[in-house]
Amino acid sequence: MSMNSEQGNFEQLRRLLAIKRHEQPPLGYFDNFSRQVIVRIKAGDRKGETMLEWLFEEVSWLGSLWAAFEAKPVLASSVGLAVCVLLISGFMYAGKTDMPMTTLQAQSDTLEMASSPVLTDSSSSTAGFIPQDPNGSLFQEAEKSQVKAEPVSFTPIGPN
Amino acid sequence: MIMAEPVSRMAPKGQDAPADAAAPASVDEMTLVKRARKGDLVAYDELVRRYQERIYATVYHMTSNHEDANDLAQEAFIKAFHALKSFKGGSSFYTWVYRIAVNKTINFLKQRKNRTQISLNDLDLNAEHDPDLVALVSDKTPRRDIDLAELQEKLNIAMQKLSEQHRMVVTLHDVQGLSHEEIAEIMDCNIGTVRSRLFYARQQLQAYLSDYLK
Numbered sequence: 001m002s003m004n005s006e007q008g009n010f011e012q013l014r015r016l017l018a019i020k021r022h023e024q025p026p027l028g029y030f031d032n033f034s035r036q037v038i039v040r041i042k043a044g045d046r047k048g049e050t051m052l053e054w055l056f057e058e059v060s061w062l063g064s065l066w067a068a069f070e071a072k073p074v075l076a077s078s079v080g081l082a083v084c085v086l087l088i089s090g091f092m093y094a095g096k097t098d099m100p101m102t103t104l105q106a107q108s109d110t111l112e113m114a115s116s117p118v119l120t121d122s123s124s125s126t127a128g129f130i131p132q133d134p135n136g137s138l139f140q141e142a143e144k145s146q147v148k149a150e151p152v153s154f155t156p157i158g159p160n
Numbered sequence: 161m162i163m164a165e166p167v168s169r170m171a172p173k174g175q176d177a178p179a180d181a182a183a184p185a186s187v188d189e190m191t192l193v194k195r196a197r198k199g200d201l202v203a204y205d206e207l208v209r210r211y212q213e214r215i216y217a218t219v220y221h222m223t224s225n226h227e228d229a230n231d232l233a234q235e236a237f238i239k240a241f242h243a244l245k246s247f248k249g250g251s252s253f254y255t256w257v258y259r260i261a262v263n264k265t266i267n268f269l270k271q272r273k274n275r276t277q278i279s280l281n282d283l284d285l286n287a288e289h290d291p292d293l294v295a296l297v298s299d300k301t302p303r304r305d306i307d308l309a310e311l312q313e314k315l316n317i318a319m320q321k322l323s324e325q326h327r328m329v330v331t332l333h334d335v336q337g338l339s340h341e342e343i344a345e346i347m348d349c350n351i352g353t354v355r356s357r358l359f360y361a362r363q364q365l366q367a368y369l370s371d372y373l374k
Contacts, residue, residue, distance in 0.1 A: 012373040015292040019312050020335045022287035034208035037237045038201050
């Protein structure tokens, strides 16, 4: 198709598109349009607004950032790549530091056990019978059961 | 909202303004914008009146549906009001609102995908006397039996087959008469992209409507 015939056809198309300019809304439609807009603004109507739009409106720098990303896909890709690299390196670092942390934890547990006071003596005959709770001691048990100790006169038997 | 003092009518109302009045008095516009930013709904009402026809028309030509165009145009103005604080004045308010309406419409059409429901406005009485249309529906047209209403429907169906970006360029340039520079600013792309999209869109339309074009 030659350039001239293309222009000729576009001329026909241009004429056809003139129809669109004659498509008009019902008579008087624009008389109430602005009033309806104002009424909806007064009523706080934000129908049709997505959460993302609302967020971009409230946090203006976020909207600007998004617009910049849309306008420059290279920038969006670069930022995305940087975030990925940061995440991956973060995971790798966390993986490396996991082992020493576990060892350190185990060592500190051992030290803690060694330095804590011994409540029970495994060599004692009462080992295992001494209650952990001081309220539950044998002396208190005795008090509870009203056991009274009386002095006993004891005369040792001598050779005369 | 605070209702401030009424704003004097500095320019003709939107519905009386010529369709190609793309550069309203910027000082007056900025005054209105400043007042509207402070919550002056009278000032904002004036701004809406100035641009309502063009915003509505753009959305309508994109959707080919009066009800959708009504909702989207209103929502665009509501969104613009709430976002006024972020309007820095780098471009005209007109371009800024246009951009909001264009983005809103494109998002709507993407969500709607192929569920196109055409609800066309009637042609006005001047259509029959338009020299372009008279020339079109003449002995030069292969389908000379076709009437304007049918042509209107075929044209809208063909428009809906275009991608949103291509349809927008055709609408803004060939229907609304905006310049390549204005379209580039509104669509946030360079002029070369506008030109290439326009060429491609015209080719596509031409192919879809070949039965009705010589």
